[in-house]
Amino acid sequence: xxxxxxxxxxxxxxxxxxxxxxxxxxxxxxxxxxxxxxxxxxxxxxxxxxxxxxxxxxxxxxxxxxxxxxxxxxxxxxxxxxxxxxxxxxxxxxxxxxxxxxxxxxxxxxxxxxxxxxxxxxxxxxxxxxxxxxxxxxxxxxxxxxxxxxxxxxxxxxxxxxxxxxxxxxxxxxxxxxxxxxxxxxxxxxxxxxxxxxxxxxxxxxxxxxxxxxxxxxxxxxxxxxxxxxxxxxxxxxx
Numbered sequence: 651x652x653x654x655x656x657x658x659x660x661x662x663x664x665x666x667x668x669x670x671x672x673x674x675x676x677x678x679x680x681x682x683x684x685x686x687x688x689x690x691x692x693x694x695x696x697x698x699x700x701x702x703x704x705x706x707x708x709x710x711x712x713x714x715x716x717x718x719x720x721x722x723x724x725x726x727x728x729x730x731x732x733x734x735x736x737x738x739x740x741x742x743x744x745x746x747x748x749x750x751x752x753x754x755x756x757x758x759x760x761x762x763x764x765x766x767x768x769x770x771x772x773x774x775x776x777x778x779x780x781x782x783x784x785x786x787x788x789x790x791x792x793x794x795x796x797x798x799x800x801x802x803x804x805x806x807x808x809x810x811x812x813x814x815x816x817x818x819x820x821x822x823x824x825x826x827x828x829x830x831x832x833x834x835x836x837x838x839x840x841x842x843x844x845x846x847x848x849x850x851x852x853x854x855x856x857x858x859x860x861x862x863x864x865x866x867x868x869x870x871x872x873x874x875x876x877x878x879x880x881x882x883x884x885x886x887x888x889x
Contacts, residue, residue, distance in 0.1 A: 653716055655683035656747035656796075658738070660765035661691040661725070662706040663830045667855065668802035669751050670713055670823040671816025672872050677714050678819070685710055685718040686741055688765060689725040696841045697832025709829040712822065726761060730768060738772035740783050743791040750796045755875060758805040758845075766801055770877055773799050799877035803862075810873030811880075813862045815889075820859060820870040827855065 657673060659665045665673070665685055673683050687706060690699035697705075703720065710718040721737050728734055742750070752769040753762040775781055777795025785791050803810060816823065828834060832841070835849045845851065856870075863871035866889045882888065 651684070651716060651744075652682075652746045653684045654681040654747065655749045655751060656686060656742065656745050657683055657751040658686045658688065658753070658765075658769050660688045660723075660728075660753055660761045661694070662687045662702045662720075663691075663709070663827070663833055664753060664762070664804070665751070665802070666709050666713070666823070666826045666830070668754075668804050669872060669874075670826050671819045671859070671870065672751075672802075672814045672874075673713055673715075674819035674822055675814060675816055682716050684716045684745055684747075685713075686738075687718070687720040688723045688738070688768075689728070689761075690720065690722070691725055693725040694833065695844050696839075696847060701832050702830070705830045705832060709826040712826045712829060728761075728764065728768065730764070730771070735768055735772040735775060736781075736783065738769060739776045739781065740785070740791065742773060742776040742796065743783060743794045744785060746792075746794045748797045750799045751802055751874075752799060753801065754804040754806065754808060755801050756806065756808070762804055770799055798880065801875040801877065803873040803875065807858070807861070808873070808875060810862065811876045813866060813868075813871040813873045815863065815866060815868035815871050816859065817863070817869040817871075820856075824852070824855070827852070 657665045691702045692699040753766040755766045756763040783791045859870035862873045
């Protein structure tokens, strides 16, 4: 299955928190997208890998994703080695996205920046003819390099290179976030408190979207950082 956008996160819920509105907007414009979780998020303080997998599928349905795949890269213990980035290469070649969205280049959680580098490298290596990979049927895969890689912005308030107006899609984005009941605000839950489990974190998500929207006079927006300098064909397409 070929998709226009492959949105990748090291943990289930990374994409929902920072890029869900953009994906919903692109889908409304007729473009397709899939989701890829690199790990099961098994080190999370709340919930389990099994619970998070169920929640992730529910969120994918709410977003209308073409698919959601999950790799078995170990949460917290992944390294920059061929064994791990080759798993991502296979996914890129399988789905042949024009655009890849991935974790922030630096963030409060150390996994996020390391995952960003892992994905960025995989996108490059995926285009090298002499790196050979096989699909699930054991057939050689065609080389593929995405046209662009964009890092979504996560917990740290990094300076975006561009922002996307997600105002009409903000409520659906929040529904997808709330699908991860084990991770986020649920007063009835008997679980340890974490920096993202309180109502204040969901309030922060709204405030962040408002801050990103302010420069373009939008109620809500999401911010992205370019992996390389982008080209612009029409100046009037910029807000």
